[in-house]
Structure formats: C-alpha cells, structure tokens
Amino acid sequence: MEIKVLGPLTAHERGVSLVPSAVKPRQILALLALQADRLVTVPTLMEELWGDALPRSASTTLQTYILQLRRNISAALAGEPERQAKLVLATQHGGYTLRVRPGRVDAQDFDALACAGRAAYDAGDYKSASSLLGEALGLWRGPALVDVKVGSILELEMLRMEEDRMAAQERRIDADLRLGRHSELVPELRVLVARHPMHETFCAQLMVALHRSGGAWRALEAYQRLRTTLVKELGLEPSPRLRRLQQAVLAGETELDHAELMAR
Structure with missing residues (x-):
C-alpha cells in the first residue's frame, strides 16, 4: 500500500x-x-x-x-x-x-529524511544537509490533506506537519547559505517572505542572501518591510537579533552570517 x-x-x-x-x-x-x-x-x-x-x-x-x-x-x-x-x-x-510496509507513507519518509538532514547540519555537513532536507521538502505536493475535511485531531496533526515543514525549509536554506548559494536563493526567499510577511527567519535569510549578492540596500528594504508589518499588525518592533542583523548590514560586514548574528 x-x-x-x-x-x-x-x-x-x-x-x-x-x-x-x-x-x-x-x-x-x-x-x-x-x-x-x-x-x-x-x-x-x-x-x-x-x-x-x-x-x-x-x-x-x-x-x-x-x-x-x-x-x-x-x-x-x-x-x-x-x-x-x-x-x-x-x-x-x-x-x-x-499496517503499512516501511517507506510507503510519505509523511514518515519526510520525517526520516528531515531527521537525517538535521543530523548532517549539526555535524557541519551542509552539502548533505541541503540534499536530504531538499529531498524531504520535495515530497510535499501542497498543503497536507488539502482535500480532507479535518476535525480536532487531524487539525493538530496538520499544524505539526506544517511546523516541521517550515523548520526543514529554514534549515535547508541555512545550509545553502553556508554553501555560498546566495544569489540562487534570492527568488525562493522573496516568495517565502511574501507568503510569510512576519516570519523573521525568512526575512533574515533574505537579508543575508541579498547582502552577500551585493544588494545591501535591498536587504535593508526587506528589513523595513518586515518592521512596518510587525508594527502595523502587532504593535511590535523586530527582535533584537534581527536588529543586530540590520546593523551588520549598515556597517557593511562582509562575512555576514545570520545564524551567528541571530544566536548572539
């Protein structure tokens, strides 16, 4: 089956x-x-x-x-x-x-690949991490169970799966940034930021990709759009970590690494 x-x-x-x-x-x-x-x-x-x-x-x-x-x-x-x-x-x-044979449910395959990808990332093997996480994300064909009416149990399952998907996407992009794939990430990140206008990690990743691609002013534009949305929708300023990233762009730091700046 x-x-x-x-x-x-x-x-x-x-x-x-x-x-x-x-x-x-x-x-x-x-x-x-x-x-x-x-x-x-x-x-x-x-x-x-x-x-x-x-x-x-x-x-x-x-x-x-x-x-x-x-x-x-x-x-x-x-x-x-x-x-x-x-x-x-x-x-x-x-x-x-x-009862289903192993490897016959795509959600289980996603979990296994994402787990292996996280392990590779934590071990510093960013090439393998990018490949494994990319393969995991490639299993998605749209929102989970998009054609199924869901009750309270499935709703929680879908929320968990979507959170896992987002985490895998963040980590895969991190791995690609560490591999120097800045320019090729920009289109994907622009789409993600448009879909998730208050998602700080995607914004930070876009800022790094733009800055490393020679578009510091575009990185600052991305920050300002996020800030405007957060203030308007929630009455909040961006997190201190994202503000540090903005300051690093303003200072022209050439070895910009959002993962390190966001962890300070």
Whole structure:
C-alpha cells in the first residue's frame, strides 16, 4: 500500500485507489495513515469525526465506516488470498491499526529524511544537509490533506506537519547559505517572505542572501518591510537579533552570517 498525505490524500494498492469518496471514511483513513502501524483508539477516532457532538449511534456508525474501508482494501487485494483486509486494517484492543510496509507513507519518509538532514547540519555537513532536507521538502505536493475535511485531531496533526515543514525549509536554506548559494536563493526567499510577511527567519535569510549578492540596500528594504508589518499588525518592533542583523548590514560586514548574528 502506498499512501500520500503531504498534499491531496491518495492511497493505492496494486494501482487501485483505496480512498473513499465519503467525507468521514476519508477522515478515518487519513488519521490511520498518519499513525500507520500504531493503534488509533476508538475515542480518538470518535473525537476526530464528531468532536463533542457524539451521536447515539457513534459506535455503530464508526464500525460501518471501518467496514467500508475494508471493502475498498479487499477489492484492491483481489487475487492475493494470503492478504486479508482485516489484517491490513486490524482491529486491536480499544481501536484499529493500519499496517503499512516501511517507506510507503510519505509523511514518515519526510520525517526520516528531515531527521537525517538535521543530523548532517549539526555535524557541519551542509552539502548533505541541503540534499536530504531538499529531498524531504520535495515530497510535499501542497498543503497536507488539502482535500480532507479535518476535525480536532487531524487539525493538530496538520499544524505539526506544517511546523516541521517550515523548520526543514529554514534549515535547508541555512545550509545553502553556508554553501555560498546566495544569489540562487534570492527568488525562493522573496516568495517565502511574501507568503510569510512576519516570519523573521525568512526575512533574515533574505537579508543575508541579498547582502552577500551585493544588494545591501535591498536587504535593508526587506528589513523595513518586515518592521512596518510587525508594527502595523502587532504593535511590535523586530527582535533584537534581527536588529543586530540590520546593523551588520549598515556597517557593511562582509562575512555576514545570520545564524551567528541571530544566536548572539
């Protein structure tokens, strides 16, 4: 079974789609996929589907949705009598487990690659860090579970995944800056800053890339745009660390390194 959640939800077995068209069974499949090979309890599934407004028939309805998913799995497994849907989507004490072979869920692949990328970065191997983190980020095909209605549980999962994605992106760009890829980073960073106008790290990275590319005045423009947005939206000034970066640009420091300046 191959499952993708980093974008639209897809799940295939031998080329046959397992994704149901009905809203709530899709939610169940998405949650089981994110917790692949781990028990998802009945109360967790019920909270995702109905929140605090549990219908009287919640238990029976949930079992019906599980049966629908198993029917989809059975149809895809036709011709493989040794594999049964109830073993792929297994009932365990208190809940259900979706059994998936390693490397078949893109979210798990992302986590593994991002972890390896962080380790390479911390070891000072910036080339490997950039490659691994870039590969991890390449698994994303848009917002996670963009075509799935989400409840409270999936909403938290999506928030966690997006935070992990942003952290991986920041670290990959840091690695590229350390590798001297300033000019080629500028277009990407301009897009990120436009999408996240109050994100200080992306602004700092853009300032470094611009300054090292001979555009100090453009770096100061980027700082001023961030400052204007923060003051207007939140009534706050940029952090002391970002102000130190601005002063370094004004002073014309040639060996500008935002990671070191932001850590002071």
